[in-house]
Amino acid sequence: MLEIGRLTVRFGGVTALDAVGLVAGQGELVGLIGPNGAGKSTLFDCVTRRRDPDDGMVLVAGQDVLGLPPHRVAACGIARTFQHPAVFPRLSVRENVMTGAHRFGAGGFWRAAFAWERERRLRARADEVLDLFGLLPLGDHPADGLPYGVLKRVEIARAVAAEPRLLLLDEPAGGLGPEEALALAGLIRDLHRATGMTVVVVEHHMEFVLGLCERLVCLDVGHKIADGPTYLVRRDPAVIAACLGAR
Ligand SMILES: Nc1ncnc2c1ncn2[C@@H]1O[C@H](COP(=O)(O)OP(=O)(O)OP(=O)(O)O)[C@@H](O)[C@H]1O
Numbered sequence: 497m498l499e500i501g502r503l504t505v506r507f508g509g510v511t512a513l514d515a516v517g518l519v520a521g522q523g524e525l526v527g528l529i530g531p532n533g534a535g536k537s538t539l540f541d542c543v544t545r546r547r548d549p550d551d552g553m554v555l556v557a558g559q560d561v562l563g564l565p566p567h568r569v570a571a572c573g574i575a576r577t578f579q580h581p582a583v584f585p586r587l588s589v590r591e592n593v594m595t596g597a598h599r600f601g602a603g604g605f606w607r608a609a610f611a612w613e614r615e616r617r618l619r620a621r622a623d624e625v626l627d628l629f630g631l632l633p634l635g636d637h638p639a640d641g642l643p644y645g646v647l648k649r650v651e652i653a654r655a656v657a658a659e660p661r662l663l664l665l666d667e668p669a670g671g672l673g674p675e676e677a678l679a680l681a682g683l684i685r686d687l688h689r690a691t692g693m694t695v696v697v698v699e700h701h702m703e704f705v706l707g708l709c710e711r712l713v714c715l716d717v718g719h720k721i722a723d724g725p726t727y728l729v730r731r732d733p734a735v736i737a738a739c740l741g742a743r
Pocket residue numbers: 507510511512530531532533534535536537538539579
């Protein structure tokens with residue numbers, strides 16, 4: 497589903513990613529770990545066309561993503577969340593989630609002729625996802641003013657509403673309390689099982705990734721230092737030195 501080869505990104509003198517390869521098979525749930533500045537978010541930025549790499553390739557379901565214009569990324573079945581929730585503050589929780597589902601609306605003539613029908617369908621889809629995330633009671637609430645943990649869930653709900661085949665989650669448990677994080681891990685596990693989508697999750701919260709992911713990839717200052725089953729990677733001395741030992 498995702499095939500990254502020799503991905504390289506330089507910021508002036510800093511090499512954020514140095515010829516990194518990463519493969520995620522269809523339906524896999526892969527954890528991407530590594531200390532601050534390892535290049536995890538930069539890798540997501542390349543897959544979602546927010547940033548052009550200096551070198552390398554990115555294929556999603558065999559399609560060359562780097563050849564796509566950025567606005568075609570969602571239509572290609574890729575959705576992501578950001579480390580700091582990027583919701584629309586003035587829109588309600590439901591409207592935020594509806595923006596994720598917009599690719600299912602009809603276009604062109606049908607869009608104009610049946611705008612109300614399109615709106616109804618988007619709402620229905622958004623409400624299903626809101627329900628899954630326990631957000632239905634907050635559907636009409638403006639995103640502005642909601643607690644951070646709720647905004648993180650709204651953002652994930654918006655990404656899921658797009659029904660992606662590849663979901664990239666950047667620190668979904670960041671800033672959440674232990675119970676909230678545990679509940680979120682359960683929700684992601686259920687969604688993954690139910691939909692069979694491919695998920696790559698970046699996270700510093702080790703209990704979260706260790707409990708959730710079958711496979712872990714570890715980056716350290718732009719280099720891949722480990723890639724394998726979770727039970728092996730968590731015991732790898734280089735990984736422990738880079739990120740596990742410090743926590
Ligand atoms: N826009 C930018 N301009 C210059 N340097 C950048 C930029 N974005 C990232 N970097 C640098 O690239 C490297 C990788 O950053 P990145 O944000 O991808 O790391 P990360 O693994 O996501 O870290 P964190 O866990 O802190 O989120 C860091 O050295 C960072 O300072």
